[in-house]
Amino acid sequence: MSSAQLETAYRECRRIAAEHGRTYFLATRLLAAPRRPAVHALYAFARMVDDIVDHAQHAPSEHGPAGDVDLIEKQLRTALEQGPDTVADAPVLLALTDTITRYDIAPQHFWTFLDSMRMDIPGTVHYRDRYATMAELRDYMRGSAAAIGLQLLPVLGTVVPRAEAEPAAAALGEAFQLTNFLRDVGEDLDRGRVYLPADDLTAFGVDHDLLLHCRRTGRTDQRVRRALAHLIAVNRDLYRRADPGIDLLDPRVRPAIRTASTLYAAILTEIEHRDYAIFESRAAVGVPKRLRVAATHLVLR
Incomplete structure (x- = not known):
């Protein structure tokens, strides 16, 4: 080679x-x-x-x-x-x-x-095309998301022994993944999958048929709005748990990771601003905001 x-x-x-x-x-x-x-x-x-x-x-x-x-x-x-x-x-x-x-x-x-x-x-x-509980979903995310954070950690570098930074790195990977799941409910339904825990949805009166109805009509039922609001709160808690881990990284990489965390979490805010209209189009953070966030963290470096 x-x-x-x-x-x-x-x-x-x-x-x-x-x-x-x-x-x-x-x-x-x-x-x-x-x-x-x-x-x-x-x-x-x-x-x-x-x-x-x-x-x-x-x-x-x-x-x-x-x-x-x-x-x-x-x-x-x-x-x-x-x-x-x-x-x-x-x-x-x-x-x-x-x-x-x-x-x-x-x-x-x-x-x-x-x-x-x-x-x-x-x-x-x-x-699996559906997950009964958050524990089941997190078992999936252990490989689909937490493992990604653990792969990245040696590249980013830490100021503490690597093992001390691993829980926060895994949590941030899961936070990113759950944000993707909340953003992409409609697209995942098209593939025959639901990456939201059924018991959390059921608590708000949401089942698979209701999600399919929302996808067909492009309209978000009020019960789905309440379920999404709850899961967004769960997602934000993951970001809060992951945030202290950024300070365990090499100082030179912290601006990049804070930028990624801030921008991904902003997708949740965008979903809220759109009144949870996730079935007609994908929520996204606009280019101007992405550049402002990146510039802010670069200045604070």
């Missing part, structure tokens, strides 16, 4: 991050340049797997989504054991292998992530 191949691989990861992760990519720009490629590689890998799971019906493969995820895990395990030359023709895996090795990231975080992704694939042993 040449340095040119590795540079090309990281450049492809940067392209993926810039195209698909606007908030994430903007926050990454606040990091010191040497850290950015690793963050792009971690994002690109998660995005690659997520796309396999979510868009399999539009781009069917020979092995199916479960087979594709299994193949990715096999390729990554081989690359970590035998060297990056084994994935020289797979840019994202090449950059990821280099990142894992360079920053001594525990491979287990990637196997945990892939296990959660298999929970989204019909036909697999652990497939």
